[in-house]
Amino acid sequence: MLESLDLSTVDWSRGQFALTAIYHWIFVPLTLGLAFIIAIMETIYVKTGNPEWKKITKFWMTLFGINFAIGVATGIILEFEFGTNWSNYSWFVGDIFGAPLAIEGIMAFFMESTFIAVMFFGWNKVSKGFHLTSTWLVAIGSNLSALWILVANGWMQSPVGMRFNPDTARNEMVNFWDVLFSPVAVNKFLHTITSGYVLASLFVIGVSAWYLLKKRETVFAKKSMIIAATFGLLSALFVASTGDGSAYEVTQKQPMKLSAMEGLYEGKTAAGLVAFGVLTPGKTYDDGKDPFIFKIEIPKMLSMLGYRNAAAFVPGVNDLANGNPQYGLLSANEKIERGKIAINTLREYKEAKKTKDTIKARELALNFDENTVQGKAFLADYFKYFGYGYLNNPKDIIPNVPLTFYSFHIMVGLGFYFIIFFVLILFFVYKHDFENKKWLIWLSIITMPLAYIASEAGWIVAEMGRQPWVIQDLMPTVAAASQIDSSAVIITFILFAVIFTALLIAEIKIMTTQIKIGPKDGGTN
Numbered sequence: 165m166l167e168s169l170d171l172s173t174v175d176w177s178r179g180q181f182a183l184t185a186i187y188h189w190i191f192v193p194l195t196l197g198l199a200f201i202i203a204i205m206e207t208i209y210v211k212t213g214n215p216e217w218k219k220i221t222k223f224w225m226t227l228f229g230i231n232f233a234i235g236v237a238t239g240i241i242l243e244f245e246f247g248t249n250w251s252n253y254s255w256f257v258g259d260i261f262g263a264p265l266a267i268e269g270i271m272a273f274f275m276e277s278t279f280i281a282v283m284f285f286g287w288n289k290v291s292k293g294f295h296l297t298s299t300w301l302v303a304i305g306s307n308l309s310a311l312w313i314l315v316a317n318g319w320m321q322s323p324v325g326m327r328f329n330p331d332t333a334r335n336e337m338v339n340f341w342d343v344l345f346s347p348v349a350v351n352k353f354l355h356t357i358t359s360g361y362v363l364a365s366l367f368v369i370g371v372s373a374w375y376l377l378k379k380r381e382t383v384f385a386k387k388s389m390i391i392a393a394t395f396g397l398l399s400a401l402f403v404a405s406t407g408d409g410s411a412y413e414v415t416q417k418q419p420m421k422l423s424a425m426e427g428l429y430e431g432k433t434a435a436g437l438v439a440f441g442v443l444t445p446g447k448t449y450d451d452g453k454d455p456f457i458f459k460i461e462i463p464k465m466l467s468m469l470g471y472r473n474a475a476a477f478v479p480g481v482n483d484l485a486n487g488n489p490q491y492g493l494l495s496a497n498e499k500i501e502r503g504k505i506a507i508n509t510l511r512e513y514k515e516a517k518k519t520k521d522t523i524k525a526r527e528l529a530l531n532f533d534e535n536t537v538q539g540k541a542f543l544a545d546y547f548k549y550f551g552y553g554y555l556n557n558p559k560d561i562i563p564n565v566p567l568t569f570y571s572f573h574i575m576v577g578l579g580f581y582f583i584i585f586f587v588l589i590l591f592f593v594y595k596h597d598f599e600n601k602k603w604l605i606w607l608s609i610i611t612m613p614l615a616y617i618a619s620e621a622g623w624i625v626a627e628m629g630r631q632p633w634v635i636q637d638l639m640p641t642v643a644a645a646s647q648i649d650s651s652a653v654i655i656t657f658i659l660f661a662v663i664f665t666a667l668l669i670a671e672i673k674i675m676t677t678q679i680k681i682g683p684k685d686g687g688t689n
Contacts, residue, residue, distance in 0.1 A: 174645045176653040177249040180660060182627075184242045186620060187664040191235030191671070193619050196310055196357050197364020197399070198228045199303035204391055206299050210292050220384055222287070223683035224368065225299075227675060229284060232306075234671050238664060249653065253634050253644035260326055260337045261316050264344075268312035275305035310357050318349030320635050321626070322417040328547065330513050330532040335638075348413045352626075355406035358399045359622060362582055363615040365396025369589060370612035371679055373605045382599060384683050389593050397586035403579055408469060414629075415470035418636060420484050420561060421629035424568035426466060427455050428480040431488060435478040437465035440573065443566050449481045449559065481565070485558040496558035503553025506546040551633065554643045563631040571624040578618035585611055 202224050209217035243265060246254050254261070282290060282298035290298075319325075325342030326335045337343060369392050372385035415422050423429070426438050429449060441459030467476040477491055487495030494502075509531055516525035532547070533539035555561065589608070592598040599605070630636060634644040 171642070173648060173650040173653060174642050176650050176657060177245075177645050178641060180249060180653055180657045181242075181245055183657065183660060183664065184238060184245060185623065185627075187668065188235065188238035188242050189620060189623055190616065190668065191231050191238065192310070193360030193363040194231050194367055195228065195235055195306050196360035197362070197395075198224060198231070198367070199299075199306050200361065201364055201368060201392060201395055202228055203296075203300045203303045204395065205388075206296050208391075210296050216383065216387070219683045220388055223384070224388070225283065226678055227371075229280075230671060230674050230678065232280070234667050237667065241660065249646055249648075250634070250644050251646040253639060255334065256639055256644070257323075257326075257335045257635060260319060260323075260335055260343065263337060263340065264312040264316040264319075268309050271308065271312075276302055276309065279305065307357055310360075311353055314353040314356055315344055315346075315349045317626075318346055318352040319343050320633075321352070321630060322346060322348040322413070323635055323638055327534065328532055328543075330510055330529060331517070333510065333514070347409075348417060351406055351409040351413055355403060355410050356622075358403045358406060359619055361399035362396055362403055362579075363619055365392040365399065365586070366582065366611055366615040368392035369396070370609050373608035374679065375682070376599050377602075377605050377609070379599075381682055386593055386598065389589060389598070393586045393589040393593065397583065397590065400579065400583045400586060404583070407576070407579065411469055412472075415478075418630055419479050420481065421563065421568070421625075422470065423479065423481045423484065424563045424565045424629050425572040425625060427459075427565060427569045428466075428478065429455050429482050431477055431479040431483040431491070433467070433477045434464045434475050435466040435470075436461035436463045437469065438573070440577075441569075443569060447565070449485055449562055481562055485562060496552070496555075496561050499549040499552040500555050500558075502546045503549040503551060503555070505553075506542075506550045507553040509542070509546070549637060551635065551638045551640050551643070554640050555632065560632055560640075563629050568625055568629040571621040571628070575618050575621040575625060578614055578621075582611075582615070582618075 202221055205217060205221040205224065208214075209221055246261075279298040279301040282295065283302050286295050286298060323335070324346050325337060325339035327338050328334075329336050343349070368388050372388045372392070375381045375385040411422070411425075414425070426435075427441060427443055428435065429447075438456075439460045439462055441461075442457045444453050444455055444457055447453050447455055464474040466478055468474045470476065470478055479488060479491065479493055483491070483493050485496050487493050487498065509528060513525060513528040513532075516522075516528060530536050530538045531542040534543055552561075585607070588604065589598075592601055592604060632640040632642065634641050
């Protein structure tokens with residue numbers, strides 16, 4: 165079926181996409197959060213008329229602009245890779261996946277690019293009210309960009325609102341609102357953007373702490389900290405709430421990902437949540453070894469969070485790979501067999517159309533028509549597992565458990581730490597004792613990179629945890645890649661690695677230079 169595909173091309177294409185996504189996500193969350201922090205600061209300036217707030221706003225706006233410009237470059241390349249490296253994927257679901265990306269470009273990106281000029285160059289040229297409106301529209305526009313991209317990603321995690329057209333062998337959108345308001349997409353959007361707000365808040369606090377350490381711009385630093393810590397605390401609490409919602413959706417739609425997140429190999433009723441654990445190195449799903457060297461578990465919590473029932477059964481890796489008839493779980497082999505039947509049925513239909521065997525083609529077409537009894541049965545029992553037909557072994561459906569497990573627990577652990585951290589910042593700033601707490605100043609600076617680690621860890625869980633799927637259950641990664649020479653991907657991988665690293669170094673250098681210069685007088689208006 166995929167005999168002609170060079171598997172090294174798939175691996176290098178995955179590596180290239182991961183490289184681009186990781187670098188892109190270094191820039192994006194700061195843009196998402198800093199835009200709103202700037203808008204809040206400018207609102208205070210307009211309300212109070214205090215020029216100190218204008219100075220504060222313009223300083224953070226400068227850092228926002230540096231980050232925004234470099235983030236755009238990596239984002240454009242990321243979207244192009246769908247066409248160059250993942251053309252089979254783009255063909256199979258381009259009618260659905262392309263829609264939110266097109267809206268992102270037409271609506272959100274144009275909103276950003278239109279009003280960002282006013283935001284940066286409109287000081288003293290337009291009224292305070294119009295300038296403030298432009299700043300808020302830039303913040304809203306940047307987050308709308310994230311909305312459409314995350315809706316597209318959410319659809320890949322849980323495909324809805326579509327039908328399969330056997331004549332074109334493509335999936336077509338039938339309900340845009342199902343795609344937009346999918347619970348997976350909604351939770352992903354809210355969780356992701358608020359994590360960006362947390363990162364931006366920690367960035368502002370870290371830079372402000374540096375000024376306090378250097379005994380410079382103390383009023384500026386404290387005011388910035390109050391806004392960032394308040395915004396960050398509210399965002400961190402919301403991140404925890406949406407994280408719960410996201411985990412619930414993962415349980416319902418991607419149970420194998422949940423098993424990897426928790427290192428759960430054998431399904432359990434009243435399953436506990438692993439708060440901390442060390443996995444057994446080299447553990448495989450069928451070797452009988454204990455998954456953990458050591459773990460601390462919260463009793464029944466995984467069942468409660470995943471099914472809203474403390475006594476619920478949570479399937480493990482083995483249940484999903486080998487099947488569990490007691491709980492109605494098909495084995496991977498059964499799904500693979502059904503997937504192959506779906507693929508062969510499609511192949512026979514295409515062949516019948518090609519040979520103009522209209523009777524056979526009409527009969528086979530009924531399998532893909534959800535309005536017929538035959539079609540409903542086929543779509544539910546066979547086409548549902550279409551993607552499994554490209555796989556050959558139960559272990560193919562198992563993601564990298566250690567990488568997913570540790571990434572998830574790092575993300576969650578840091579998330580709770582950030583909540584405590586924001587409370588500490590607000591407490592000592594309001595006590596007017598922050599500058600005397602050298603340990604807290606250093607902690608603020610050290611916490612900045614932890615925000616980036618938590619953010620990237622979240623994406624590792626989301627993307628590595630769903631492997632081997634590009635589209636859950638419908639298309640595995642191995643079937644999505646373009647049939648191009650691997651050398652072309654290797655060359656561009658190296659080029660992108662060099663270019664992105666250079667961009668990151670440039671951003672850090674420009675940022676640090678600007679931070680050392682410090683805020684300038686806000687001027688009039």
